[in-house]
Amino acid sequence: MRLVASRQRSEGMGLGSMDGAGTDLVGFRPYRPGEDLRQLDWNLLARLEKPFVRVTRREAGESWAVALDASASMGVGPPGKLQRAAECTAAFWALGCRLGARMRVVVSAGEGAQPRLFEGRSREGSGPLLRFLEELVAEGCSGLGSVLDNPQWFRECSRVLCIGDLGGVTPEGVLSLRRGSREVSFLQLCSPQEFHPAEGPVEWWDPEQDEVLELDLSRADCLRYHDLLEQQMELWRSLASRHRIAHACRSTAEDFETLMSELFSR
Helix, strand or coil: CCCCCCCCCCCCCCCCCCCCCCCCEEEEEECCCCCCHHHECHHHHHHHCCCEEEEEHHHHCCEEEEEECCCHHHHCCCCCHHHHHHHHHHHHHHHHHHCCCEEEEEECCCCCCCCEEEEECHHHCCHHHHHHHHCCCCCCCCCHHHHHCCHHHHCCCCEEEEEECCCCCCHHHHHCCCCCCCEEEEEEEECHHHHCCCCEEEEEEECCCCEEEEEEECHHHHHHHHHHHHHHHHHHHHHHHHCCCEEEEEECCCCHHHHHHHHHCC
């Protein structure tokens, strides 16, 4: 997999000023419902029309994690879902490192294999992570659910970002992450074809079972498909709303800057 790294940074997500004796400000992050409004940065609110709070040195010492789906279904594209997921992982890693957080990435592995773990700190930079991500291959049937089955991967983490197509993920797996004040976010990636299947003769390939299904889709078939997709999305939206979990379902046709900005502005 060839990883395309980004060069841009969204305003409001970088380091704050370190000038001045005794200051503990190191950056900003999106406001979370219920937080003390006195921590809001009113200048950013006025400029961006989105609420951000100041990040202190205490929060900068947190541990953040990414749970990444690398199952065969993540190879569907173009652009490939694993490609976009890796780019979002790198962006999240860069943000965490900029704020001084300890970082880890847990990746689903092939059938019967243990998830792969990558850890690092800000002083090491993003180079080792990018090399790790570039070696990933979408394979096997064990997706994000196999990572969430063991919540010990995230025991000390204050923020967890889960990225994948969410195949095989159960509500129990999602709720196992929701502990105390931990912030949990899910980025569900679908290829453009999964959002908008074409009418007429089509071949659908199941990459995890390596099976091909030949169909002749009518307009009614496509409408039923969209109804089922919307029902699934509504289940996710309802689950996320009830348990204060951020969830976004987006197309891989969007660049990862847009995906990450949309998710963390919620």
